[in-house]
Structure formats: structure tokens, C-alpha cells
Amino acid sequence: MTSPVRLASQEQEQPAGKAPLPQAEIIPYPGTHPAAAEVKKGIDLSPLLGGLRNAALAVLPTLLMVAALLMVWEMACSGEGSSLPAPSKVWTDSKEVILHPLKGVEMDGIGFKIQDGGDVGIAGHVLTSLKRVALGFTLSAIFGIALGILIGQSQFAYRALDPLFQILRTVPPLAWLPLSLAIFQQAQPSAIFLIFITAIWPVILNTAAGVQNIPMTYRNVAKVLSLNPFEYFTKVMLPATVPHMFTGLRIGIGMSWLAIVAAEMVQGGTGIGFFIWDSYNSSLLTDTIVALVWIGIIGFALDRIVGWIGRRIARQA
Template identity: 55%
Template structure:
């Protein structure tokens, strides 16, 4: 090579810029969808296909999902219609049932927590009341309905009483267990700083027993929703339970299936709502 020859400079081809990394929240969202949403969606789709195949056979006892949707389409798209009397949409039926549940359940919470605290704090009350509670809680909810009808002479308060008497037992039992399991150190601290009864109740007792209390509240709200559907089948009037019974008497099987779907969804929402409140109150220490 001659000295006059020039050496061509090496030209470096710029590499393509690296693709920006996906945000961390996006990856977490995708993982949650895959692990929590996708499995039930797949299973639900498979079950619907099996149901469609079985329900489409000649002589099938239950209609397939496609026929259920076709038969109940008016109820689905217009849940708030009101033609007077008991001829109202599904939304009004559900709201009537939820109203009864709200009254009965709220009463059960107040009385149940109070009695649970009493039984948990007092050995005398535990020995005197616990056997009675254990006997009464085994009585089926609907067995209380004739007694309540005889006492109140009206269907609506009778249904509320059935809700109350159904929901109160798990609340009492779980609250009393939570009170009895308060660590002795907490009690000693309360004595050292000389808390009065009201301060001890609000600052020590309720926070310490809250996980147990909310476990009882979750069980209670589920039992309340189960009981109101059964009670409304007997007392009549507006309510999802009576709607199901009336649909059965009229051979509207698709209406029954739609109502059961709504009942399940509402029950799930009520359970998750109480669980969410319990999570906030107990800062995640309540059992889920």
C-alpha cells in the first residue's frame, strides 16, 4: 500500500433505538387479567356451550342460554318499567328485596355486635346466653316466618324479622370470639393508662376484635340475602323471591333463570362490599 493511499474512515451504522419498556402497571394489569379474569371466563364459556348443547336437544327440560336471552330480553333492556301492582321491572324487584335486607341486616348488626360484646366480656353472660344462642341458631330461617306473621300480622315486617333472626347468630358468635381473643397485654395497657369503659370499647376492644366481627358480618349478609329470597316466596308482594315463585306458577322458566343470575350477582356484590369495608377498617387484617 502506498503512503498516498488514504484509509477510508470506518462508518458505524447507528443501531436502532431500543424500544421503550412497557410501563410496570401495564404488565401488572395484564398478569392480573390472565391469572384472575381469564380462567373464570374460559370456564364460564365452556359451561355455557355445554348448557346450550344440552338445552337445544329435543325434549330438554331447561331452555338453552340463547332462548333465555330471547325470552327475557324485555326484562333485561327495561329493568325499571312499572305497570302498577306487582307488574314491575327486575330493578324494582331487586330494590324491594334489598330494602328489606338493609333493615333486617342493620338491626342484626347493632344487636348482634352488642350481644357479642356482652357474651365475650362477661363469663356469666356466656354461660347463660350461649346455650340459648346455640339452640336458636339451628332453627331454619323459614321456620321463623309463621311466628313472625302471627306476631306482626303483616308480610313486610315479618320478612325483615326473618332477615334479622337469620343474620344475627354469626355476628354474635364471631364478635364474642373476637372479644375473648383480645390479647391480655391490650387489657393491661388499658388499665395502666386508665381508660374508662367507653374509651376501652372504642380504642381497644373494637379494633382488636374487628377481623372477627367482619367475618361474622360477611356470613350474616350472605345468609340475609338467602333468607329474603325464600321468605318473599311466601309473603308475596314486590320482591325477587315472589317474582321467582310467580314465574314458576306461570311456567316462565327463562324468567326464573334470569332472576337467579341477578340474585347471585347481587349476593356476590354484597359480600365483596362488606369485605371491602372490613379491609378498610382493619387495614387488611380481616380474613377474606
């Protein structure tokens, strides 16, 4: 667009006998001046406020329910002669455990170290249990997914192994403990084996179900495109079975957490299971209740973490 101009008469030297010619003076178009271009815009806080509102709506019902349960618990157990301590008594008697969970834990780079011969806070026991769960669950995920793909792809392997898996998965976790102690002779590898043997079955069965439920259309397209085994795995099988895999992994991580707590209660030493059993033997029921809260929160967090990883992988697969 041509900027408006204003004609201004200015005297210039012109040839004799001719009238002076007008000269154009350029006037900036309104709004094109540099000062006018600097328009201050306010910060849009609506996305942030919307996110906070959604988070509050998601958390508020749970907080209200927890508050209501605590009130009922307090009223039911605050009287004399109650065998279960009220929340106020839990806070009074176990304040040291609640406020100093990292007592006796030394951070060593990206890891941690539990002090020997000292009183260890509840977080130290939780970290020890989580370390065992991480090792056992990782092994169960690797072998479980591999075996699930095998019996999902091969009818012969399915007929041969599925009945065996169905029998073994019904064995309670603690029933494996004497056998694992007899094989490994030590508490640490026995606990890891117990987690492995407990968590592997849902991973195997859910992965196999995902492979078997791949639509025939996908298989036919893979044949038409002459995909090699690696391409078929990455482009067809993996995207189709990721939801089933992570369903099994979410079940497996929950069962791993249950198994390690039970195993540590029997084996002793360190770990959140040992902390619960030791508190019970010491008649510290309030410490046991605090440990149960920790177990529930950690189990919830593990489930959500595995689910979040599964959703991310499913979107990228």
C-alpha cells in the first residue's frame, strides 16, 4: 500500500521563466512508526489457570474422602480401650518416624548407602525394597515379554507352555520362598527371585494375548509388503501389543511390591517388610500404620509411573 503523502511547496532553483515544481514530503502511514509497533501484550494466564483448575478438580475429591476417613477413624478410635490407635496418637507416637524418614541414609552419588549398625529411617527401608523390586521386575519384564511373544506367535509353543504357566502362576509368592532360600542360600538373591517369579506371569500372559489379537489385516499387509521379522516386530507387532504389554507390566509391578513386603517380613534384615514386622514385635503399632501408608503411596506411584511410560511408548510406536 502506498503511504499517503502531503504536498509541500518548497522553493528550488528552476530554469528561468518556469514556475517552481511542488515536492512530495513522505508522511509515515499511521501505525507504521517504530514507536507504534511496540505494542505491549499482556501475558495469557488462561492455560495455566485451566491446568490448575483441572488438577484441583482431580485431587479435591480424594482429599475430601481422606479427610472424611480420618475424621471417622479419629472418632471411632479416640476412646479409651481402643485396640487401634487414632490418627492423633499415630502422629504423637510416631512423629520421629514421620518427620525424619531419611535418618541413617547417606547419598552416594546417584545411589544411596544405609549406615551400618545404626537406626535407619523408614525411607531407608523403602529404598532398599525398591532396589530389590527394580532388579526383580526388570528381569521379569525382559523374560516375560520375550516368552509372551514366543507363545503368542507360535501355536506349538502356546500349547506346550500355556498349561504350565497357568499352573505356576497360581502358586502363592511366599510358597516360593523356601525353595529360593534353598537354591540361593542368601536373602538378597532369594528376594529378587521371589519378585521375578511373582511378576513374570501377568507379563507373559498379557503380552501373548496382545500378539494373538493382532488383526489379520495387519498381518496380511505385512505379507504383501514383504516385511522382514525385524520390520514386522517394530512396525506391526510392537504398536499393536504395547497396550497389552503394559497392562501386564502394571499388574506385575503391583505384585512385585506385594511380594517383596511379604518376603522381607519373613526374611528379616532390611526393607519395608522387615520394618513392619520389627515394629509389630516391638509393640509399635503406630509405626506399623505409618509404614502401611508408605507402602500404599509407593505402590500407587509405581503403578502410575509404569502406566505413564506405557502411554508415551504407545503414542510413539
